[in-house]
Amino acid sequence: MKKFIALTLAMLMVLSLAACGSKSNAETSSSTGTSSSAPATSATETPKTDFPTKAITVIIPYDAGGGSDLMTRKVCSIVEQQTGWTLTCTNVPGGSGATGYVELLSRKADGYTVLGCTSTIVTLKAMGTIDYNYADYDVIAGYNQEICTLGVNADWANANGIDTLQDFIDYSKAHPGEVNIASTAVGGIWNVDTVYAASVVGCDWTIVPNGGGATQAVVDCAGGSVQACTAGALEIWNQASSGAIKMLAVMSDERIEAYPDVPTFKENGYDAVGTTTRSYLAPKGVPADVLAILEEAFMAAVASDDFKKYCAAQGSVAWNTSGAEALAQYESEEEIFAKILS
C-alpha cells in the first residue's frame, strides 16, 4: 500500500511539473522580464481579429550580444512597452543568418513566429548557400539601415597626403594593386558593397577578407596591416575618434546625422550606395489582417524617439518603412548583389 502511494505521488509530481512547465515557459521567458501575457490591445481598425493571444517568438539569427541581436531586442522591447504584447527572443545563429532563416520556414505562418533579418536574406541565395531569399517570406516591416563606411589608416594617409575621398581614389589609380582594403568575408555585406564601390569608382583595390568580422578588419586598418577598411559607420568611428583612422566617406544617399562631417560617395560624384537593411520577416502565408497588425506595431516602435536616439548613437539609420517598401529595397539590393556575387 505504501509503495503504491509513493509511486502515485511521484507520478502526480511529475505530471504537475510537466503541466506547469509548458504553461509557465510561455510566461516567464520574455525578453525584458515583463510577465504580462495579456491579449493584444491593438488599436487597429479590424476588431474581429484577436491577435495576438499568446507570446510571439522572435528568432534572431545571430549570436547573442552582437549588433543585430541588440537592435532586434531593442525594437522588441519598445513594441512590448507600446502594445503590452509578449515577445520572446531566441537566438538561432549560424551561417550569417542562414540557419535562422531556414528555421523560420519550418514554423507555422500564423503570425506567432517572426524573425529579425539583415540583407543576408538577399545575399545568401545569390551566393548559393541556401535556396531561399526574401521572396519566400512575408516582409512585415523594415526597421534599420546600417551604412557602409570607408576609412583609411591615419598615418599612411598623412604620409601620402590623402585627406579626402578623391585623394584616396587618385592615389589608388596612380598605384594600382597597392591599396589593400580590409573588409568582412567574401559574400558579406560590407565586402559586397566594397566590390560594388570599386566598380563604380573604377579602382583596382585589393579587398582583404577577414574571417574575424568587421571589428577585426577595422583593427587591422588601425594597426597598419592594411591601408584602408570598410565596415559599419560606428565601428569605424570608434577608431576614428582616437585618431588611428580617418573616416573618408559613407555609402548612403545623405550624410549620416551622427557624423555630419563625413561626406557621401554620391557628393563626390560616385553613385555607390551600400547598406545592410534590417527588417522583420514571417513565414509566407500569414493572414493579411494579422500581417497588418504586426506591421503597424513594429512601425510604431521604429518611429518612436527612443529607437531613433538608439540608432543615432549607433551611427545607423532608423528606417521606418512598411513591409512593401522593405520588400522593394531588397529587390533593388538583389540586382546589385546578384551581379557581384554570381
Place this chain on the structure above:
Amino acid sequence: MKKWLTKDTCSGIVLLAFSVWWLWGANQINVREMDNGLAADYMPKLLGYVLLVLSAILLATSLLKTYRGCHVEEGKSPYRHWKAFGLLAGLALYCLFMDKLGFVICTVLFLFGTMSALCDPKEGNKKDIKFLAKYLIIAAILTAVIYAIFVVAFKITLPEFSLMS
C-alpha cells in the same frame, strides 16, 4: 588473423578510409576563386593529405610491430562496451523524445532509468518496487530542482511538452 587486427591497425585503416572520404568531400566544395589568397578547399585538402600520410604511417608501424611479434599482449580491456552502448541508447532516446514529450518528462525518465541501472546491486534487489520508487522520487525531485533553477530563475527556455500541438 586476430593478431593482425590490433587496435592501432584498426584505427589506421579507419583513418585512412576517412581521409579518402574527406578528400572526396573537399572536391565537392564549390570554390569561389580568390585573386591572391587560398581558396576554400586549400585547407581541407591539405589536412586530408596530411591525415592520409599520418594514418598510413600509423598503419604501417602497427603492421610492422605485429609482424615482428614485438606486440605486447594488451591484457583484458577494462571497457565493457555494451554498458556504454546501453547508456548511449538511453541518451539517444532521451534526445529523440525531448521535443515530443518535453524536457520534464524525459529528464525524469532518463534520470530514473540511469540511476537505477547504475546503482549498486548491494543496496537492494532491482526488482523490488520500494527500491525503484526511491529512485523515481529522487529523479522527480532532481528534475524539479533543475527545472526551477534553469527555467524559473535563469529564464532559459527548455523543450516543452508538445504532443498535443
Place this chain on the structure above:
Amino acid sequence: MDLFANALMSVLSPSSFFLLIGGVGLGIIFGAIPGLTATMAVALLVPFTYSMAPAQGIVALVGVYVGGIYGGSISACLVNIPGTPASMLTTIDGYPMGQRGEAGKAIGYATVSSFVGGIVSGIILIVFAGQVAKIAYKFGPAEYFSIAFFGLSLICAVSGGNLLKGLISAIIGLMIKCVGMDPVTSVSRYVFGYTSLLGGFTFIPVMIGLFGMREFLIQVSTGRYRFQVEQRVGKILPSLKELLHEKWIMLRSGLIGTFIGILPGAGGPIAAFLSYECTRRLSKHPETFGKGEPDGLCSSEAANNGVTGGAIIPMLTLGVPGDSVTAIMLGAFMVHNITPGPNLFTNSPDLIYAIYLGFIIANVLMLIYGLFGAKVFAKILNVPMGILLPCVAVLTVIGGYSIRNSLFDVRLVVLFGLLGYVMSCFDFPIVPMVLGLVLGQLCEANLRSALVISKGSWWIFFEHPIACVFTVLGLIMLISPLIAKILVKAVDRKKNS
C-alpha cells in the same frame, strides 16, 4: 583623487555591492555547471542591467565574468568536465588530484591561482591600459596566424607521449573546424544540406560531448564510478608554503593570460594552453604533469583568469572585444548609449574607475567564495556517482541545448561523446583535438587574409617581426622532436658500432 573616491562610493554602495556579490556567485555557479558558460551567464544578465545605472550594471557583468571563468575549474577538478572552455587544461592536473582524495587542495590551488591571475591582469589594466592596448594594433592577420601555428606546434606535447596519435588527433580537430560556411569566402564546406551545420559544429556542445559525455561513458563502461576515493577531511586546502611555492608560476601565467586576453580573438583556452606548455617545458620534472601536478593546475588557472583583465583592456580602450564575454559586455555598453573606445576615458572617467575597482573587488570576492566553498565543493564528490553522473549528464544536455535553442546541438553532445569514447578506446588523446578546434579558426582565416595582403607570398610570415618570431618558434617546436629522435638514434648506433 576625487574620481577615485566617487567610484569607490558607487561601487561600495549597498545595492552595487550586493549586485557584485551576487554577480560573482552567479558567475561561479554558471561556470561550474558543465554546459553553462561565463559567456552565457553574461548574455543572460545583460537584459537585467538595462534598468540599472551603467556603472552598476557593467560592474555586475564584470563580476559574473570573473566568477564564471573561475567557476569552470570546479567541475574540471571534480568531475573532469571543464565548466567553461577556458578550464579545459585544468582538467589535466586538477582531476587526478581530486581522484587522489585531494579535491579540496585542487580547488584551493585553482582559487588562489585564479585570484593571482586576475589581480595581475587587473594591475596591468589599471596602470597600463592605454599603452598596452596598442599591442592589439600590432597584431594583424600574419601575426595571428603565426601564434596559431606556434600553438599547433606545441600540441605534440599534450599528446600524453604518443606524438603520432596526438598529431592525428589535432588534424582531426582542425578538420572538424572546417565544416560549415568558410569564414573567408562564405562557401559551404562538408555541410551536405544540413543547415544547422552552416555555422560549423557549435563549439560548446562539442566540448561538452568530448569531455563530459565521454567521461560519463567511460565511467559507466569501466565501472570506475563505483570506486569513490574518500576525500580528505581536515586540512583540505593547500598550505601557505605550498601556495608560495607556486608564486612564480602563477605570476608568469597571469602575465601570459593578460597578454593573450589583450589580443582580440584569442581567449581563455589558448592562454591556458600556452601557459601550461610554457610551465611544463621549463619545469625540472615534466613527467609529473598530467598526474596531478600543482604547477600545471596553477599555470592553467592563473592564465585563464589573467585573460579577464586583459580582455577588458581592448574593450574599454579600443571598443574591440578581447574575447566572447567582452563582446557581449560591449553590447551592454551600447544599450546604455555609451560607446567604449578612446573617448570613454575622457567622457566617463567615473565609469572607468568603477570598472577598475569592481574588477579588483570581484577577484577578492572570488577568492573568498572559493576558499570557503572548497570544503563544500569537495564534499560533492561524496555523493554517490550513480546519482551524480546522470545529473551531470542532464546538465550537459541543458547546456548543449541552450546555446542556440537547438536539439541538433544536443545530438552533437551525444555524438561527440561517442567519438571521444571511441578515441579513448583506441588510445587517441582528445586534448589535441579540442586545441585543433580552438586554434583552427585563428589559423585558417588569418592565413588566407595574410596571403591576400602579401599577394600570395608566404614570406610575409618572416617579414613581419612579430610573426617571424612565432613562426620560427613554431617550426623549431615541430622539428625538434624529430631531430632529437634522429640524433639519439645516431648516437646509439655510434655507441654500438
